[in-house]
Amino acid sequence: MTAILVVDLDSVFFEINGETHRARLDRVPANGQQVQTLCGAVEKVAYQEPVRQVVGQPIPWCRRCRHLHEVDVAAGGPRPAPPRYPPTPHPRQVIRRQLEAG
Ligand SMILES: [Zn+2]
Numbered sequence: 001m002t003a004i005l006v007v008d009l010d011s012v013f014f015e016i017n018g019e020t021h022r023a024r025l026d027r028v029p030a031n032g033q034q035v036q037t038l039c040g041a042v043e044k045v046a047y048q049e050p051v052r053q054v055v056g057q058p059i060p061w062c063r064r065c066r067h068l069h070e071v072d073v074a075a076g077g078p079r080p081a082p083p084r085y086p087p088t089p090h091p092r093q094v095i096r097r098q099l100e101a102g
Helices: 063-074 091-101
Strands: 013-016 019-022 034-036 042-044
Touching (some): 019 063
Antiparallel strands (some): 013 019
């Protein structure tokens, strides 16, 4: 027998710098694969163990991702996944790169 892990893609989210983001996914991303969040952040996925309990806990949502997800839900469901490597960086990434560059 095999226990098949079933993942609801609408319930997958990503933590980046303490904020929780959503993405439009067509499959579960592989470890190390880049994903783009609804708000435009592009980061590599990293699976970490142990997975902490999130059910019943407050989630520090990214405001833009939460808004865009609500728009998707109101429109009848998530829109198709965007291209894999979009050119628009998240504003925080732009600021971080500027700070790192001096
Ligand atoms: Zn976000």
